[in-house]
Amino acid sequence: MKRDDDHAPTARTPVGRAAAGNPTVMTQPAMGQPAMGQPAMGQPHAHESARAQVVGSAYYIDDLPEVKGTLYAAPILSTVAHGRLEGVDTQAALQLAGVHGVVLAQDIPGDPVLAAFAHDEPVFAQATVQHIGQVIGLVVAESVMQARRAARQVKLSITPLPAILTVQDALAAESYVLPPVHVRRGDAAQALAQAPHRLQGRLEVGGQEHFYLEGQIAYALPQEQGQWLIHSSTQHPGEVQHWVAHALGIDSHAVRVECRRMGGGFGGKETQAGHLAVWAALAAHKFGRPVKLRLDRDDDFMVTGKRHPFAYEWDVGFDDAGRITGLKLMMAANCGFSADLSGPVADRAVFHCDNAYFLEHVEIASYRCKTHTQSHTAFRGFGGPQGVIAIETILGDIARALGRDALDVRMANLYGLHERNVTHYQMTVEDNILHDLLPQLEQSALYRQRQEAVLAWNAANPVLKRGLGLTPVKFGISFTATLFNQAGALVHVYTDGSVQVNHGGTEMGQGLHTKVAQIVADELGVPLSRVLVTASDTAKVPNASATAASSGTDLNGRAAQFAARHVRDNLAAFVCGLDGCGAGAIRFAGGQVISPKRTRRWEDVVKEAYANRIQLWSDGFYRTPKIHYDKTTLTGRPFYYFAYGAACTEVAIDTHTGESRVLAVDILHDVGHSINPAIDLGQIEGGFVQGMGWLTTEQLVWNDEGRLATHAPSTYKIPATGDVPEHLRVQLWHQPNREDNVGGSKAVGEPPFMLAISVYEALRNAIAAARGDGGADARAPVQLSAPATAENVLRAIGRLE
Incomplete structure (x- = not known):
């Protein structure tokens, strides 16, 4: 697709600096060097590093001066998705220059199972292997490359067993890492039976690779008197400390974990950084020398978990205004081979499947499926995006079925200010600002005028179709596990x-x-x-x-x-x-x-x-005050407050190739009283673009053998600078947090990620316009699997089977 005037945002003039070609307009507050004597909070100070x-x-960590005698480790990886591990032949590897030896399950002095809460993941594979890329052991050598070459010389004897590779197969086999969870309010069955209108739908949303710039790494250094120093690129040093002590069979006080900074985490280093720390520590324990373990990018892809892919089915009833009267929703998470954080991730998807909308009669079934793939883990939003996209897809289809504007349908379903304001998990929404925020964005983004311009464009252009989408986000802030707050x-x-x-x-x-x-x-x-x-x-x-x-x-x-x-x-x-x-x-x-x-x-x-x-x-x-939560019933007040926001996105698709482009984005986001506007704006922009990648280009593909085929930058496409629209306008909501939070601020790390669902909805609107030209019913649901790759766009239009 060309980048020319045909792709400029419709019915508007670029605002502020965007008119001069600047990709971002930060209108509130202005960036500048803070004046001397001003309070530090509320000012756009530069990042400390x-x-x-x-x-x-x-x-x-890889820049730290290395202690004399440091050795290097490389992982031995399973080549079979599911099988019996009959033997490990290390003879060829041990004969290579510089190789000191191998570390296998029998070398673990403590518990051979990681100290994760479900206690279901071995430190090293033992009797069976559970996915291609599972770590069976380590090779330790004098240099990084010697260790990696030797690891590839280890011969594995594995007898294949049947492998479950998809959510559908897991559901059929009732293969779960944790029991299913059901949440109900009201009588969904009766509400559906009495609904004036009714729709059924299905959706599949893929996972996402974290793609942190600094890969997973740990450096384990034995200290005097049985003590340890672990340098770990981790979001959770305390858990790394616990895991290492557990594997070594020692007290936690003998393990010190330090992390000055990470080159990105996004959730991928919340639990799974602990694996590398344990492996490095076990190697250092066996050989009595410091050991560094840094995964190369391909191994990082193969070993570590991703954002959970989800599959959905729903049955929804609604009235003439598009207001939902009854909903049955099934959500199935592909958890991989072990629980990791899948339980709380799937729980948060349940908490956020309402997004900003009141669901009076609802029945939710959440399945935590075990498959023979990498064990999926935390990722920015932690299940929230997978919940939000379901209800936004449902509302988009309702609007299409009624021939109504989707924003009007969304407004009709919003939580009320004094009634219809209790969530399906029994938390009262006390701080709802969306009744003011959404109309403000509607006006500042010229939403109504642009909708008319999009309709005119689509009527005149048979090949390039445009779509506009405006979606809100309501995101609960706090750990759903109360003890972590x-x-x-x-x-x-x-x-x-x-x-x-x-x-x-x-x-x-x-x-x-x-x-x-x-x-x-x-x-x-x-x-x-x-x-x-x-x-x-x-x-x-x-x-x-x-x-x-x-x-x-x-x-x-x-x-x-x-x-x-x-x-x-x-x-x-x-x-x-x-x-x-x-x-x-x-x-x-x-x-x-x-x-x-x-x-x-x-x-x-x-x-x-x-x-x-x-x-x-x-x-x-x-x-954190005020929070309480019953994890057996999924009811209570799991969140201290909600962060809100909305995004209006315009896209174009090429109906011949399926290629798409994001043309313009307007965001109005709630960070309360910003502690640092420069950092908050960066988080909003970055979260949005990362979410856009999840829903457009970042496709994970496992082949029929269970091997991840997209395991490098050459096959896995994250957004680049050229994917960021020239018009990306971010404004901050002006009110402080109503709860007593530090500085009147609100959290900003995860909520902006879900603003990118506006991209997905805009794409579906463009696809509906393309189908209408072909004579199909433009009011039928648009079934677009995410990410919306060119192939999936063409399939949604009806040009691919």
Whole structure:
């Protein structure tokens, strides 16, 4: 398809800097260098590692200086999807230069099963193999390449067994990693029987590779007296600590895990980074030397899990306005060969299959299917996108069946402000802003005018068809497992006035450390440059939850704020004693400590307080309030609050080739009072583009043998700069969080991902227009499997069987 004026957004003039060719318009607030003396929060400060990353001086694990004697490991991978492991012949590998030996299941001193909650995944394959790419053991050598070459010389004797490779086969065989879950409200069967209109539908949505820039890696270093230091690229150092100790058969206090930063995680390093740490530690234990294990990109694809592919079936009843009166929905998740995080992922899909809409009579069945593929895992949105896309697809088909505008149908189904405001899992939606947010985006994006222009375009152009879609998102913020909603932090103030912060979260490029530093700087009233956030470390903050569920800043930022507040209160009491005033009269701002009698430099107060033996460090702890959740019934209040947003997307498809292009995107997103607008805007843009990739180009293909055929950048297509539309306009909603969250902010990591469902709906609208030209009923449901590759678009139009 050409990139010319024919593909410009219809019925509009590009806004702001987009008119000059800038791909992004950030209209609120303006970016610029914060003025001296301003509070740090609310300002677009640069990411704390940005300069170091640009010049190449930001260290990742593979950049760390290696200890003398370090060895390197490479995995031995199964070549069969399901089979009995009869033998492992390592003779040829051991004869190669530089090879020190192999590590197999019999070399595990502790539990041979990983310490995952389901306890269903072996450290190394033993009697059976469960997927192509399952790790059977390691080869350890003097260099990376020696280890990798030797691993490929290991000969495996495997007797194949029948393999289950699809969700449909798993459902037929009742093959599950966890029992099915059913959630009901009202009487869906009766509501369907009495509905004025009724539709049935099916959908398949593929998985997604995390494609972090830094692949999975761990570096295990034996220490004195049976202790261990593990450098792990992980979102959950505490879990890595637990897993390594469990596999080595030692206490957790003997294992220290450190992570300064990751080159991306997206959920792929929440649990599965633990595998590499365990494998590296076992090799280091056997050979008594440090061992580094870094997967190459192909092995990373083959070994690690993806976003869960889902299959759906539904039966929906609705009235003349498109309001849903009854719904039966079946969701089946392809979990792979073990549970991993599939239970909570599938649960969140159940929680989010309402998205922004009230479902009075609903029956949901959730199946957690076991297949002989990689064990799928957390991915940005954590099942939320798989739930949201189902209801948005249903509403799109309802609008099409009635010949109504899809936005009107969506508005008719929104949760109410004072009624129709209780979810199917019995949580009251108290903070709904979509009744205001959606009309504002409708106007700013010129939605109605553009719909008319799209209709005119499609009437005049037989080959290139356009579509417009506007979809909302309502995303619950908190871990659905209540126990993870806690965090700790340490704040140290040194005698020169500099401040060091350590907290339980991890930095994966999302700007968590930057936001935490801003929070602490404002709490102490010091310039941001005086605050340093150090590497995540289990020896400093124990038992920390994973950095996930979009809760990194909410949890760790608040814990760090409380720690800083303790130090500030100590200093305020000290100054109060000097000046004879109440502690509440002391202010900390602009690098000064201000009492009613005099103003002092922050540094002078710190030095004097130290001389008077005042504590200049403290810990902070935070646990999310108000939440409760019964995991047996999937009812309660699992979320502290909701984050909202909406996107309006225009697309074009070529009806001859199936190729598609995103032409323009307008986003209005709710981040509360932004702690850092630059970082939040980056998260919104990045989340949207990553979601666009999931739904358009990122196709995972397993062949009939169960081998992942798309295991490299040459066969797996993530969005590139050329896929980002010239018009990408992001605006921030203006209201603070109604709940008492840090700085009045809201989480921003995951919710924007689901804004990309507007791309999928716009594509389906373009396909409906293309089918109408061919004489087919334009009101029939559009069955478009995701991702919407050219092949799937042509199949949806009806040009492929």
